[in-house]
Amino acid sequence: DTAVSQTPKYLVTQMGNDKSIKCEQNLGHDTMYWYKQDSKKFLKIMFSYNNKELIINETVPNRFSPKSPDKAHLNLHINSLELGDSAVYFCASSQSHGNSPLHFGNGTRLTVT
């Protein structure tokens, strides 16, 4: 069983389109995250939700909107895609208390043409 799964694995789309990436975790964790990894492998946190409530919202354009329908799911919707949005997007989850590590999905490679 995959612990953190995200779909799709690859997403190729044109500038100006709207797209969504879905994430689900079956670990019973109460905190979920979205990270963006650029071509140089730098990981930047975008959002974090704890029990469906937004707790971290880093400097991210308003075109990016996370949605958490329940604590096992955290989806990412992106409006009006731009070339600079091309990257690998990782979903992760963890327990909010203590020193629990993050569990990552395998990433979604977004290419905007």
Add this chain to the structure above:
Amino acid sequence: GDSVTQMEGPVTLSEEAFLTINCTYTATGYPSLFWYVQYPGEGLQLLLKATKADDKGSNKGFEATYRKETTSFHLEKGSVQVSDSAVYFCALAGGSYIPTFGRGTSLIVHP
């Protein structure tokens, strides 16, 4: 704010060589420290962790010691294998800390 600094890569070694990847951090208080590994086309996986000063994390022959006095958490392995080729990330997290990652260090091991 909190930050993690890792040595620039790539690090290129021959099989059975000794590995050190340096990591230092800046944080108020005492976060937990982690090393993650990312293989091509995959997400990050936890390699090891340490939750307090002088703790040593170890896994698969890798180890790192939480040094409060030097704010460091260097990753070491005595004898690397080709299969260890990957990108390694140092990170801090825990409590109220936002999980923060270093820039990653690519390791290439030649037979």
